[in-house]
Amino acid sequence: xxxxxxxxxxxxxxxxxxxxxxxxxxxxxxxxxxxxxxxxxxxxxxxxxxxxxxxxxxxxxxxxxxxxxxxxxxxxxxxxxxxxxxxxxxxxxxxxxxxxxxxxxxxxxxxx
Amino acid sequence: xxxxxxxxxxxxxxxxxxxxxxxxxxxxxxxxxxxxxxxxxxxxxxxxxxxxxxxxxxxxxxxxxxxxxxxxxxxxxxxxxxxxxxxxxxxxxxxxxxxxxxxxxxxxxxxx
Numbered sequence: 001x002x003x004x005x006x007x008x009x010x011x012x013x014x015x016x017x018x019x020x021x022x023x024x025x026x027x028x029x030x031x032x033x034x035x036x037x038x039x040x041x042x043x044x045x046x047x048x049x050x051x052x053x054x055x056x057x058x059x060x061x062x063x064x065x066x067x068x069x070x071x072x073x074x075x076x077x078x079x080x081x082x083x084x085x086x087x088x089x090x091x092x093x094x095x096x097x098x099x100x101x102x103x104x105x106x107x108x109x110x111x112x
Numbered sequence: 113x114x115x116x117x118x119x120x121x122x123x124x125x126x127x128x129x130x131x132x133x134x135x136x137x138x139x140x141x142x143x144x145x146x147x148x149x150x151x152x153x154x155x156x157x158x159x160x161x162x163x164x165x166x167x168x169x170x171x172x173x174x175x176x177x178x179x180x181x182x183x184x185x186x187x188x189x190x191x192x193x194x195x196x197x198x199x200x201x202x203x204x205x206x207x208x209x210x211x212x213x214x215x216x217x218x219x220x221x222x223x224x
Contacts, residue, residue: 004155035214042199043156043214059213090155098144098205103155 002026004104006091012110013081021076021107023091031094032074033058033101034066036087043090049074050097081111116200121219124190132185132218134200139180143202147174147185150197150217159185161203195222 007022025032030051035043035058045058047066055066063085065077074093078085088108092101117135124130136145146161160167160174162183167174173186187194199217 040216042216045213092155098203100146100158100161101148101156102158105155 004091004093004102006089006104006107008107009105010108012112013078014112015082017081017111018077018079019081020078021089021091021109022073023075023104024073025091025093025102026072027093027095027102028071029093029095029102030071031097031099032068033092033094034064034074034076035090035092036060036085037090037106038087046076046089083111085109086111115213116202116215118198118200118215118218120216121221123221123223124187124194125223126192127189130187130190130194130220132187132198132200132220133182134184135182136200136202137181139202140204143204145174145176145180145183146201146203147172148199148201148214149194150199151193152196156199156214159198190220190222192222192224195220 004025033048034046037043044060046060046064047058049055049068052071055068067075088106090103090106092103094101144161144163147159148156149159150156160169160172162174175184197217197219199214
């Protein structure tokens with residue numbers, strides 16, 4: 001049982017490039033989330049999807065877009081990457097909104 | 113927003129019990145108390161959650177104060193693998209969860 005799978009695990013971008021971070025879960029969960037974690041800090045919620053077909057902004061949505069492709073997949077897109085977006089990105093899912101979340105192993109993103 | 117406060121760091125000797133405190137003085141009646149931990153270079157891992165009563169599972173115990181303004185995560189016998197950052201967060205089952213906030217957590221060191 002894979003749980004939450006994130007790809008890629010590492011990525012280096014140049015300022016202004018775009019890319020999409022992929023996330024898939026195999027637990028039939030309804031809710032999915034994207035967080036970022038900067039060095040020495042806690043996690044900050046970027047976007048979430050309460051259920052298939054819905055997405056909402058979290059604490060730090062600027063510079064990002066998301067797509068809930070289907071129940072399994074939730075992608076995060078950086079349209080024009082900036083050095084301030086250098087971070088570790090975590091995807092998570094939960095059965096419903098207030099239930100415990102299951103996290104992926106993260107994508108380490110560096111923007112030069 | 114309901115928030116939590118935790119000590120920045122704690123130390124414990126191996127094989128001794130560890131009590132990790134969390135204050136949440138503005139907790140609402142519908143907030144669940146969740147604990148997660150994050151091992152180095154990994155995504156957060158769910159530990160335990162509760163609403164009003166004390167809870168036990170194979171990983172830990174959660175003791176919730178009678179007024180619910182504080183809680184304590186108890187690791188009964190610390191091992192070296194328990195060295196991690198521990199996060200206490202509140203999850204409201206009735207409102208949108210863009211208010212979910214992971215603070216810096218408590219960094220637990222386990223001394224052999």
